[in-house]
Amino acid sequence: MKEIKIALVGQPNVGKSHLINSISGATLHVGNFSGVTVEKKEVEFERSGYKIKLIDLPGTYSLHPYTPEEKVTKDYLLNEEYDLILNVIDSNQLEKNLTFTWQLADLGRAMVVAFNMYDEYARQGGNIDTDKFFNLTNIRAQNVSAKEKFGLEELFEKVVCAYEERNIPKVYYSEIIEEEIENLKEKIKECGFTKRFVAIRLLEDDEDIYKIVHEKPWYSEILDVLKAAKERLRVEYDEDDTKTVMFEERFALSKGVVTQIAKKAKKETVTEKIDKILIHPVLGLPIFLFIMWAIFQATFNLGSIPMDYIDASFGAFGEWVGGLLPEGVVKDAVVNGVIPAVGAVVMFLPNILILYLGINLLEQTGYMARAAYVMDGVLKRFGLQGRAFIPLVSGFGCSVPAYMAARTLKNPKDRLITMLVIGFMSCGARLPIYVLLVSAFFAPEIQGNVMFAIYIGGALMGLIVAKILRMVLFKGEPEPFVMELPKYRFPKLKAILFDLWIKTKMYLKKAGTFIATASLIIWFLSSYPVNEKELSKIPKSQQQTYVLEHSYLAQIGKAINPVFEPLGFSWRETVSIISGLAAKEVVVSTMAVLYNTPESDETSKELIETIRKNISFATAVAIILIIMFYSPCLAAMGTFWAEVPQWQWRIFYTIYPNVFAYIAALIGVGLIKAFS
Amino acid sequence: MKLSDLSIGQSGVIKKIHAKEPLKSKLLSMGITRGEKVKVLKHTLAKNTFDIEVGNSSIALREEEAAQIEVEKV
Numbered sequence A: 001m002k003e004i005k006i007a008l009v010g011q012p013n014v015g016k017s018h019l020i021n022s023i024s025g026a027t028l029h030v031g032n033f034s035g036v037t038v039e040k041k042e043v044e045f046e047r048s049g050y051k052i053k054l055i056d057l058p059g060t061y062s063l064h065p066y067t068p069e070e071k072v073t074k075d076y077l078l079n080e081e082y083d084l085i086l087n088v089i090d091s092n093q094l095e096k097n098l099t100f101t102w103q104l105a106d107l108g109r110a111m112v113v114a115f116n117m118y119d120e121y122a123r124q125g126g127n128i129d130t131d132k133f134f135n136l137t138n139i140r141a142q143n144v145s146a147k148e149k150f151g152l153e154e155l156f157e158k159v160v161c162a163y164e165e166r167n168i169p170k171v172y173y174s175e176i177i178e179e180e181i182e183n184l185k186e187k188i189k190e191c192g193f194t195k196r197f198v199a200i201r202l203l204e205d206d207e208d209i210y211k212i213v214h215e216k217p218w219y220s221e222i223l224d225v226l227k228a229a230k231e232r233l234r235v236e237y238d239e240d241d242t243k244t245v246m247f248e249e250r251f252a253l254s255k256g257v258v259t260q261i262a263k264k265a266k267k268e269t270v271t272e273k274i275d276k277i278l279i280h281p282v283l284g285l286p287i288f289l290f291i292m293w294a295i296f297q298a299t300f301n302l303g304s305i306p307m308d309y310i311d312a313s314f315g316a317f318g319e320w321v322g323g324l325l326p327e328g329v330v331k332d333a334v335v336n337g338v339i340p341a342v343g344a345v346v347m348f349l350p351n352i353l354i355l356y357l358g359i360n361l362l363e364q365t366g367y368m369a370r371a372a373y374v375m376d377g378v379l380k381r382f383g384l385q386g387r388a389f390i391p392l393v394s395g396f397g398c399s400v401p402a403y404m405a406a407r408t409l410k411n412p413k414d415r416l417i418t419m420l421v422i423g424f425m426s427c428g429a430r431l432p433i434y435v436l437l438v439s440a441f442f443a444p445e446i447q448g449n450v451m452f453a454i455y456i457g458g459a460l461m462g463l464i465v466a467k468i469l470r471m472v473l474f475k476g477e478p479e480p481f482v483m484e485l486p487k488y489r490f491p492k493l494k495a496i497l498f499d500l501w502i503k504t505k506m507y508l509k510k511a512g513t514f515i516a517t518a519s520l521i522i523w524f525l526s527s528y529p530v531n532e533k534e535l536s537k538i539p540k541s542q543q544q545t546y547v548l549e550h551s552y553l554a555q556i557g558k559a560i561n562p563v564f565e566p567l568g569f570s571w572r573e574t575v576s577i578i579s580g581l582a583a584k585e586v587v588v589s590t591m592a593v594l595y596n597t598p599e600s601d602e603t604s605k606e607l608i609e610t611i612r613k614n615i616s617f618a619t620a621v622a623i624i625l626i627i628m629f630y631s632p633c634l635a636a637m638g639t640f641w642a643e644v645p646q647w648q649w650r651i652f653y654t655i656y657p658n659v660f661a662y663i664a665a666l667i668g669v670g671l672i673k674a675f676s
Numbered sequence B: 001m002k003l004s005d006l007s008i009g010q011s012g013v014i015k016k017i018h019a020k021e022p023l024k025s026k027l028l029s030m031g032i033t034r035g036e037k038v039k040v041l042k043h044t045l046a047k048n049t050f051d052i053e054v055g056n057s058s059i060a061l062r063e064e065e066a067a068q069i070e071v072e073k074v
Helices: A016-022 A068-079 A091-106 A118-123 A130-137 A152-165 A175-187 A195-203 A207-214 A219-237 A242-261 A270-278 A284-301 A307-324 A329-346 A349-365 A367-381 A386-397 A399-408 A412-422 A428-441 A444-472 A493-527 A532-537 A540-549 A552-567 A571-579 A585-594 A604-614 A617-629 A634-643 A647-675 B023-029
Strands: A002-010 A027-032 A039-047 A050-056 A084-090 A111-116 A140-143 A482-485 B011-017 B037-043 B049-054 B057-062 B069-073
Touching: A002 A016, A002 A068, A002 A091, A002 A152, A016 A039, A016 A050, A016 A111, A016 A493, A039 A152, A050 A152, A068 A399, A084 A091, A084 A152, A091 A111, A091 A118, A091 A195, A091 A242, A111 A118, A111 A152, A130 A140, A130 A242, A140 A152, A175 A195, A175 A219, A195 A207, A195 A219, A195 A242, A207 A219, A219 A242, A242 B023, A270 A284, A270 A367, A270 B037, A270 B057, A284 A349, A284 A367, A284 A444, A307 A329, A307 A349, A329 A493, A329 A585, A349 A367, A349 A386, A349 A428, A349 A493, A367 A386, A367 A482, A367 B049, A367 B057, A386 A399, A386 A412, A386 A444, A399 A412, A399 A634, A412 A444, A412 A647, A428 A444, A428 A585, A428 A604, A428 A617, A444 A617, A482 B023, A493 A540, A493 A552, A493 A571, A493 A585, A532 A540, A540 A552, A552 A571, A552 A617, A552 A647, A571 A585, A571 A617, A585 A604, A617 A647, A634 A647, B011 B023
Parallel strands: A002 A050, A002 A084, A084 A111, A111 A140
Antiparallel strands: A027 A039, A039 A050, A482 B057, B011 B037, B011 B069, B037 B049, B049 B057
8 A cells, every 4th residue: 555654744732743633543653753852653544545654743833943852843854755744733823833834835845734723713703715725825725623523534635635646835935035046046956955945945044954055066156146145135125134034024925825815713812811810920820839739639639549449459369369379489479579569559550640630731721831931930040941841840740751841942051950850850650659658657637738848849959959050060041931822722531531541551561560570579589598497496477577687688788778877777778769760669569578577468558557667757758858859760861861962961960869869868867866 | 112111911013033043033933023013911020021922822931032022112
């Protein structure tokens, strides 16, 4: 079957990913663009006898990229093989979106436009004549609504049509510019792009094209013509630079086309009304803090409801499996090692899902951008900018996507500072450890608030560290803050449920594979070697404790323990903390194995009781402090290393959080001892 | 006058963008171009960050950036 490979492009917030999710019968692959960690979504499906493959490129405002992510899109469009460009446009922002469409049209490739969010536009009385648009530009277009799923099938019919008929856009600028394009075209020889495209990009100072052309033997021949052309445009348009001339030209073209094809919609005012309250000069910040507080309260309080059920199920499951297996090592390993450990991790799934749901809702409704606006003033004081808020908040979910989200920061210094403190935003995987320790050591009424304090404390410390980094290592001004505030939208239930389902699946998969293996290893290391002769001398009830105390794990733990002794750690806590470097979930599962003494009845809820009996308050606080600040998991560290090529920063990143965590824990323990 | 000199609710027409590249391109590509009407929807208490309306979109920017946009009050 013939394949049509399509580059899916559009400005940010036009509902591109929404559109992808609405295509029926499509399979989705998620990967990375080569060489970078920007997420690359590929969607495949069949229509009209073709296999259609969509490559979702990062949203970008223009072909003059501003962020590293926007650069990915431009590089793809210039260098990769594809058959057609599908440009998605927000119908409510035609003029602005079309300025980008004209830049894409210059590429001289087959192209189709989707006027997305047409449902909203039509509801406000708007109307777009796509046939007329086709007549004017030779670009086939379709009004669609990814939300209400209309126009999608027609869109792909037009895609196939444009592919078969090779509909190359015919978009022309005003006479003066076209004249200069023609003059330049005469001098331009072969270079892999259409002459028209090269001429236009040279006129508007595109450095990437400059670099390519610079290598060509005919480069010197175009210089005079180019210089004269640019001079003429500057004078005619009364502007300082030709890049601005071209932006204005395209904007004027958009306006001209829009008056011909579209009936204007009434202005939507809901967003403005909501914003009157949510980003109110005085109320904005307290409202933001309240929303965050509410999310953490819900995470803790609602999340604890299903815990007992999950706990009971794993207990019953363990007994059932125990009944099936013959007595021996395998039974021991499964019933005492793997099942309670995996159960202890799965028990916290509801908490994690609620936290993800909260972050997801902030994102989908459009509040996240407002939060960036509200927080910009605060972040600026710490040497960051409002946009850094989004990776930082994502860090509360998982550090891995947070590091990737930092790509939206343009300035390398800003990016690095943000990435260095993302680890201080406690990720979802650390939540179980907090829940465990907070449940064990704090009164039920204040548990939610303690949790909030842990998260806010971590975040604040992150900001302070950012400020110090900015003052000491990264002197200079933070990058400018310019950010679109998208319209408020009702979150789509299906998309959210799908997302949570994916998260659940991944979490359970991790619990069933990685965590199960890790806890099996921990169990093995904690159950061997067994000295039968010695063992027979001591009473049966103390045998298990004896084995544990003399196990490999105890030996390892005891060897490292002197380092953690000032914090009051026994080797059990030491081992748990260190195992957390592999993945934070492992801390809880390790504790479950290590504290699984005969006195406890092996269920997860009991773990809280056991912990309370075995650990002092000061030690619990020290553990919490270390978890808050020390290195994130291997996966996160790997992502950071992939994102940051400089060795000195990689090494700094790998060491400083651990030193910081240790000192913080020392101070914490010291304070508690001083005041008790 | 500068965009940052407008108060909440006031509008102006953009005369010139004084920002340097690449910020200038960024502003232009977001629809902040000569001849367009801008309205200050909101700013934070200390006037650090502005929320402006251009075309049909609302854009957040800092006082420093707003000061580089020359407008004529209408």
